[in-house]
Amino acid sequence: MSASATAHAGAAGAEPDLYGLVAEFDSVEALETAADAAREAGYRSMDAYTPYPVEGLDEKLGMEPTRLGWVVLAAGIAGALLGFGMQWYANVVFYPLNIGGQPLNSWPQFIIITFEMTVLLSAFTAGLYMLGRNGLPRYHHPIFSTPNFAAASRDRFFLCIEARDARFDPTAVRTFLEKHGPVRVSEVAS
């Protein structure tokens, strides 16, 4: 499928059908050098595909830091308020019950459930926000039609300069990528 799609994109010579140009590297150092150079050359819409997280690669690719931490903090606060509020409401407002002469709002006994609700909400927010923002679960992605892309989860490192980049020009990008010693450079259809 990838071969025909690439041929089609080549024949039309039109970028809209192209997802991007992908260079395959056999070492993480080569990828890092290429990523550095690509950012310096002014490319912005790009991504790298690696079998394991590479420290600092997001900065090399000019990516903004993720907001995930703040979202999780907000979820944690919401969880704490919800957890405590639920117990306070049940014991003070909804069904006041004198147990052993304790005050209705016997907050020390509410600490555990408040804490558990904080952790529950923030943990699931961390997990689901990560999946959601990464577009997962997802049935298909154009990058999967890259030749030998199965190796991206094994021992190869891919750099994709995407066609939606303002400075994208297939010939120039190909020349640029080939300078950095890739195993191969392929056109990937969208």
Place this chain on the structure above:
Amino acid sequence: MGVRSGSVETQRAIRPGYDPAGIDDTVNAPVLVGVGRTAAWWWIGFGISLALLGLYLASVVVLVTQGVGIFGNNQPVAWAMPIINFVWWIGIGHAGTLISAALLLFRQPWRTSINRFAEAMTIFAVVCAGLYPILHLGRPWVFYWLLPYPNTYGLFPNFRSPLDWDLFAIGTYASVSVLFWFIGLIPDLATLRDQSRTRAQRILYGILCLGWTGSAKAWQRYQRAYLLLAALSFPLVLSVHSTIAMDFAVSVVPGWNNTVMPPYFVAGAVFAGFAMVLMLAIPLRKAFHLEGMITMRHLDNAAKLMLATGMIVVYGYFVELFDAYYSGLEFERFMALNRVFGADHWWAFWLLIACNLVAIQPLWLRSVRQNPWALFGISVIVSIGMWLERFVIVAITLTKDFLPSAWGGYVPTFWDWSLYAGSFGLFGTLFFLFIRLLPSIATSEMKELAHHDAHHGSDPFEEIRQDVHAKEARS
């Protein structure tokens, strides 16, 4: 203490020479082979586990049809085997979370090769544990009454009750552990998808990995989420066992109403958990030829943690006894004397001291910590010791509480034992399926470790350690 000569291998979290492809092939080979080529030992282990699972299900059927009267529980010993086994199982689970969360936060890279199966152990142990209080309820089918849900009775559960704290603590722990484990698995499932040999494998792992591409942006969010999950799981695991200790400490029963319970229970949980980690890791590394990834260093470190937490637990025993004396309360003092010298059950206390204090002392020696056979034996003894500890705390304490006219005895019945033996079947079935269907080592993390190892040395403290060693040599 510096690096001694001749112990180089023990300092490494991964044997040198592993490249990413090699890690994949070693870990994933047993997962991807066809059903017909599954190792014989797997079928034997799985078969035994299934048989025990059958016993478990039979016991549950008898329990549900006959009621909790089939157990040896009585008055005054209303909490007996079900609660002992519940605490025993959940304690085992805690080591998995500590390995994956606490050691990640403390930047201990050696955790990488044991966190996956330890987390799986956590989940399966929590399954075994969590079913006990539900089965023990008397009418297990209405356990959902513990949940705050809108109902026609116009009632909320009693949020002041430790039983409800348990529900929230264990519910959160189970669900967050599954989430943490699954998120950790996603990149490895993508690897399995890409290396699958059959259509069935491609579909199974393709669905499970959710379409993971391994893009840098995805990794950025993934790593932040993973770190936060670790940071949340660490206090969570401490809270869970503290809550379980609170079930006891909040009561007025002599021997339970004690502030030492939460920290002492947590230490006991980690102690038992590391014993279980060793009992699983030692056969697993042999069977799957993972000695290069689960190295002597892992066994050595797990043994050290077992020794340290074991000594905290023993300290807890003595604090309990001292507290009983120092409280000046007649019932507390009697409880302590009854545990240690009581005519019926003195053997349980001394056996537990033998298992949890005496048997772990050889772990001070490096040669013992690096001998898998010895470690396996000690771990089995520790597991028995930790079961006895809960037996002493739960059952023996209750036999003689306040007025002698209300005293009683406790003898477990056949169904007590069959449900307990059966829970090993439940655990074993899940664990055997796990090692057959999923990678037992986190391959993406191992690749990162191997890369780091090749370029910067395996250990962030390696340079410091070598400095100290050099200074020692000079002086």
